[in-house]
Amino acid sequence: MTDRITPPDGPEDEDDRVLAAEYALGLLTDEERTAFEVRLDADPALRAEVITWDEHFASAILDDVDPVEPSPQVAKRLQTLLFKPQKESFWQQIWPYGLGGVAAALVLWLTISTGVITPDGPVLQPDLVAELAPTPDGDGLMIRASVDTSLGAVEVVRAAGQPPEGRVFELWLIAGDAAPVSLGLLDAGESTVIDLPQEVLALLPGALLAISDEPPGGSPTGAPTGAVRAAGPLTSS
Amino acid sequence: MTPQEEVENLIARVAMGDRAAFNRLYDRTSAKLFGVCLRVLNDRVEAEEVLQDVFVTVWNKADSYKVNGYSPMTWLITITRNRAVDRRRAMKLPPAPIETADLLPDSKPGPEASAVAASEARQIKACLDELPRARAHLVRRAYLEGDSYADLAEATGVNLNTIRTWLRRSLMALRECLSR
Numbered sequence: 001m002t003d004r005i006t007p008p009d010g011p012e013d014e015d016d017r018v019l020a021a022e023y024a025l026g027l028l029t030d031e032e033r034t035a036f037e038v039r040l041d042a043d044p045a046l047r048a049e050v051i052t053w054d055e056h057f058a059s060a061i062l063d064d065v066d067p068v069e070p071s072p073q074v075a076k077r078l079q080t081l082l083f084k085p086q087k088e089s090f091w092q093q094i095w096p097y098g099l100g101g102v103a104a105a106l107v108l109w110l111t112i113s114t115g116v117i118t119p120d121g122p123v124l125q126p127d128l129v130a131e132l133a134p135t136p137d138g139d140g141l142m143i144r145a146s147v148d149t150s151l152g153a154v155e156v157v158r159a160a161g162q163p164p165e166g167r168v169f170e171l172w173l174i175a176g177d178a179a180p181v182s183l184g185l186l187d188a189g190e191s192t193v194i195d196l197p198q199e200v201l202a203l204l205p206g207a208l209l210a211i212s213d214e215p216p217g218g219s220p221t222g223a224p225t226g227a228v229r230a231a232g233p234l235t236s237s
Numbered sequence: 238m239t240p241q242e243e244v245e246n247l248i249a250r251v252a253m254g255d256r257a258a259f260n261r262l263y264d265r266t267s268a269k270l271f272g273v274c275l276r277v278l279n280d281r282v283e284a285e286e287v288l289q290d291v292f293v294t295v296w297n298k299a300d301s302y303k304v305n306g307y308s309p310m311t312w313l314i315t316i317t318r319n320r321a322v323d324r325r326r327a328m329k330l331p332p333a334p335i336e337t338a339d340l341l342p343d344s345k346p347g348p349e350a351s352a353v354a355a356s357e358a359r360q361i362k363a364c365l366d367e368l369p370r371a372r373a374h375l376v377r378r379a380y381l382e383g384d385s386y387a388d389l390a391e392a393t394g395v396n397l398n399t400i401r402t403w404l405r406r407s408l409m410a411l412r413e414c415l416s417r
Binding site: 015017018021022025026027047048051052054055056057058059060061062063064065066067068069070071073074075077078081082083 | 256259260263267268269271272273275276281284285288289292293296306307308310311314315318319322323326359360361362365377379380381383385386404405408409411412415
């Protein structure tokens with residue numbers, strides 16, 4: 001250890017190989033590390049030097065460190081963290097609006113039947129209506145759907161709110177526990193009339209209507225792919 | 238398939254979102270990586286949090302593995318060691334003391350020098366054994382336990398500039414030995 005008395009600035013201070021080792025070990029100060037990383041991006045040889053050190057240190061660690069079993073909780077937490085759906089499922093998103101929609105429809109029914117307002121236009125004679133309440137993703141949306149089952153059509157009126165830029169609204173029917181069935185896309189305008197096939201008409205009473213945003217042309221998968229923006233149950237008008 | 242090829246293959250499948258491969262990779266490597274975390278942090282709870290964090294990174298970043306030039310275990314160990322060291326520094330854990338005996342001048346190579354292993358993986362250990370024992374001990378503390386220069390200065394009572402000079406010389410000597 002005679003080198004203890006030599007001056008601190010030896011030739012190793014100029015050596016990138018030593019600097020690369022210090023970087024690999026996390027021994028550099030914040031400023032030194034930032035400066036080194038700028039050079040690292042532009043210098044493949046320097047990057048190779050860091051990799052060489054990492055390989056050597058890792059092989060030594062592999063050799064020196066005894067394996068220890070972590071508690072089974074870690075594996076469990078990882079399963080939950082990585083593989084349970086982060087986003088709420090379609091069903092989790094819409095279920096609260098079933099009840100809210102019933103209340104809204106009741107208010108609408110009372111309003112209409114007591115003559116405060118009348119439904120727009122004579123186009124349809126609706127016998128089923130749904131007030132689609134906005135989900136947290138659908139702030140500001142006001143959408144009402146009116147079904148004329150004898151005519152086999154639904155009119156969807158969007159009184160307020162727009163789909164996100166570059167997206168379109170798609171209307172879905174959810175009957176019982178069945179998968180959502182697409183009824184069609186909403187027009188850019190305020191009102192859209194969609195024809196309903198006979199097999200759909202039978203499913204309507206008590207079913208839920210929902211609006212999701214989708215890429216132009218509609219969901220590519222046949223199931224909702226975007227956020228559910230509004231939902232509500234169909235009730236007799 | 239060698240163990241290395243097996244781990245490499247598992248990482249490649251994890252990159253494609255294969256959950257079964259992820260679980261196998263965990264079973265195959267978690268004990269070793271947990272050992273690394275424990276060595277740096279010396280605390281099971283902290284070490285388990287870091288281990289969890291490491292495997293989240295592995296799941297999210299496995300696709301970057303094939304272009305980064307690392308062998309598979311080095312990639313995993315380097316991520317783990319660096320995360321554990323970051324945690325250790327954030328917690329400002331005091332360094333373990335270094336016994337005076339470990340720092341006594343010793344011109345002779347360390348006790349393991351005679352048992353130099355031939356395998357490439359042991360090359361660095363053979364080279365460490367060529368260093369004076371006290372210097373090798375400091376280098377081991379740095380890579381194995383994540384000690385910083387300040388930690389080593391505190392643990393030895395030697396001033397920081399001196400520690401830095403010692404360690405840099407040791408790394409230089411180590412590099413010369415490794416390229417022989």
